[in-house]
Amino acid sequence: MRDVLGVLTRKALWTALLAASAGAAAQDFPVDIPGITADPRTRPPVGLLLPEAEQPDLVTPLAILDRLVVPGARMQLEWRPRGGISNAEIASPVIVARGAMSGPVLCLAAGVHGDEINGVEIVRRISHSVDPTRLSGTVIGVPIVNVFGYSRGSRYLPDRRDLNRYFPGSRQGSIASRIAHGFFQDIVRHCDVLVDFHTGSFDRANLPQVRADLTNPDVLEFTRGFGATVVLHSPGNKGMLRVAATAVGIPAVTFEAGAPTRLEPAEIAEAVAAIERLMVKLEMHEDPDASQAPPADVAAVALPAPEPPPIFLDSRWVRANSGGLLISEVSLGQRVLAGQKLGRVIDPVSNVERYILAPVPGRVIGMSLNQAVLPGYAAFHLGTETSEQQAVREAARPHAPDAVAEDPEERPETAKEQDGEDFE
Ligand SMILES: [Zn+2]
Numbered sequence: 001m002r003d004v005l006g007v008l009t010r011k012a013l014w015t016a017l018l019a020a021s022a023g024a025a026a027q028d029f030p031v032d033i034p035g036i037t038a039d040p041r042t043r044p045p046v047g048l049l050l051p052e053a054e055q056p057d058l059v060t061p062l063a064i065l066d067r068l069v070v071p072g073a074r075m076q077l078e079w080r081p082r083g084g085i086s087n088a089e090i091a092s093p094v095i096v097a098r099g100a101m102s103g104p105v106l107c108l109a110a111g112v113h114g115d116e117i118n119g120v121e122i123v124r125r126i127s128h129s130v131d132p133t134r135l136s137g138t139v140i141g142v143p144i145v146n147v148f149g150y151s152r153g154s155r156y157l158p159d160r161r162d163l164n165r166y167f168p169g170s171r172q173g174s175i176a177s178r179i180a181h182g183f184f185q186d187i188v189r190h191c192d193v194l195v196d197f198h199t200g201s202f203d204r205a206n207l208p209q210v211r212a213d214l215t216n217p218d219v220l221e222f223t224r225g226f227g228a229t230v231v232l233h234s235p236g237n238k239g240m241l242r243v244a245a246t247a248v249g250i251p252a253v254t255f256e257a258g259a260p261t262r263l264e265p266a267e268i269a270e271a272v273a274a275i276e277r278l279m280v281k282l283e284m285h286e287d288p289d290a291s292q293a294p295p296a297d298v299a300a301v302a303l304p305a306p307e308p309p310p311i312f313l314d315s316r317w318v319r320a321n322s323g324g325l326l327i328s329e330v331s332l333g334q335r336v337l338a339g340q341k342l343g344r345v346i347d348p349v350s351n352v353e354r355y356i357l358a359p360v361p362g363r364v365i366g367m368s369l370n371q372a373v374l375p376g377y378a379a380f381h382l383g384t385e386t387s388e389q390q391a392v393r394e395a396a397r398p399h400a401p402d403a404v405a406e407d408p409e410e411r412p413e414t415a416k417e418q419d420g421e422d423f424e
Pocket residue numbers: 112113116197198199201423424
């Protein structure tokens with residue numbers, strides 16, 4: 001009887017809350033929600049509080065960008081970067097799906113580099129397809145963080161700054177710093193976890209992969225949710241969105257998929273599937289496969305254990321030693337042996353061909369698209385497979401501080417040949 005009453009009370013509260021908040025959300029001006037102060041995600045309005053033992057799992061409207069998004073609803077909002085470029089700055093779409101049931105706030109960001117459009121489509125697709133009436137928690141999708149770069153097909157901001165080196169930003173800094181600050185305050189502060197989508201840079205393609213600081217236990221736990229996706233340990237550089245978010249207690253990773261300036265259906269589908277697995281792991285969704293599972297007595301016979309995600313501990317870029325036309329002889333995801341030909345560089349003037357060989361066995365997790373290259377160009381990214389335990393152990397070891405350069409343009413002259421790089 002008590003349980004039934006509990007359910008009825010909960011239903012009545014729901015109805016009252018939805019009615020109240022739906023009215024509020026219809027307004028077009030900033031609204032203050034009575035009784036909600038510090039954290040609108042977790043505090044029910046005053047007057048609806050029950051005794052501790054009977055407190056239901058209430059979902060309150062989410063107050064974000066001067067609007068309220070009620071449970072069970074999706075809204076497309078506008079975020080206006082305050083970079084000071086002009087008064088008529090372009091608005092960036094923010095799609096908020098507030099689940100009917102309680103759960104974590106998963107933020108999906110893309111287009112921090114404006115030419116990396118695979119992520120734009122990944123975030124757009126997930127944000128608009130998730131069903132808020134069946135969702136536990138909230139999905140906040142920002143497909144185009146750097147609207148200035150996106151509108152010009154450029155990785156950078158109009159002043160050639162790389163936005164992914166300026167988080168969490170500051171109110172008084174460069175435009176990059178101001179935009180980063182606005183995004184961090186307006187959006188990132190609402191997140192419980194965050195995935196930032198990127199692609200390879202400068203005509204390079206990346207196998208779909210998660211990059212994360214595996215020395216952080218919360219981030220490590222977060223990476224376990226993506227299923228059979230490549231996970232690469234990378235502490236990241238100061239100013240990256242994932243580094244800044246993790247630093248304030250929001251576990252964050254980068255998800256790399258494909259190459260810039262193009263839309264690649266296979267990579268997009270793989271990333272979308274990985275996020276769907278993540279949402280099942282975070283208990284935001286029911287597992288769609290679980291409902292089709294065979295009866296218990298059949299399942300007990302022979303269901304293979306799910307494949308654990310491979311983790312690449314160590315990765316290294318293999319460089320072109322000569323200038324010329326690079327033609328690859330491997331494909332993304334391919335496993336290679338030490339000494340195997342990865343590609344050749346043809347000097348069109350002298351007609352001399354030189355091969356680029358794999359220095360170690362591994363898997364091609366990133367590679368250049370065929371193009372003209374100069375000596376020293378990072379051409380192939382090889383990952384060496386390992387166990388999660390080994391990856392975590394190795395990640396915790398003190399590496400040389402400058403061993404990993406994040407950007408080929410920033411590569412120090414003293415960099416050793418075997419130095420790894422990544423290009424988020
Ligand atoms: Zn990027």
